[in-house]
Amino acid sequence: MFVSNGKMQDKLGDKIEGLRSNVTTLKDSLQSSQLKVLDMQYFSLENNDDALAYYDHLELEDPSRYIADKLLETNEKKGSNPLIPYEGMEGDFKMNKIKILNHKWIVADFSDGKFWGEVLIKYELKDDLGIDFVLLDYLLYTRSN
Secondary structure, X not given: OHHHHHHHHHHHHHHHHHHHHHHHHHHHHHHHHHHHHHHHOOOOHHHOHHXXXXXXXXXXXXXXXXXXXHHHXXXXXXXXOOOOOOXXXXXXXXEEEEEEOOOOEEEEEEEOOOOEEEEEEEEEEOXXXXXXXXXXXXXXXXXXX
């Protein structure tokens, strides 16, 4: 029985050591993922206190959401979005994902369901909460056959 208990204790010890190793690996992986997320968030209005200061007087709860919603409203017009300088080939081009970079610039992608591209937009959020959008640059991805 003493020998059996000794073997069982050795197995449990090995198992505990393996679990400790897994925990260490998972902690390292989590830390690495958190650093990647912080790096990806570097260019975002939400994490830019200097840019957010431009909107303090407006008392918006979430300026990024407000701006993105206003940009998405441009999709509601009949036909392709007026900020997209292309006519849709498989349907109307509409904005999809939006990234508010700071208090002046937005990057967004658009698609007609088959073709897609990206736009760089300059914007100005006014004191009356109106927003002017100006297209700075754009691209349409070409398909290689």
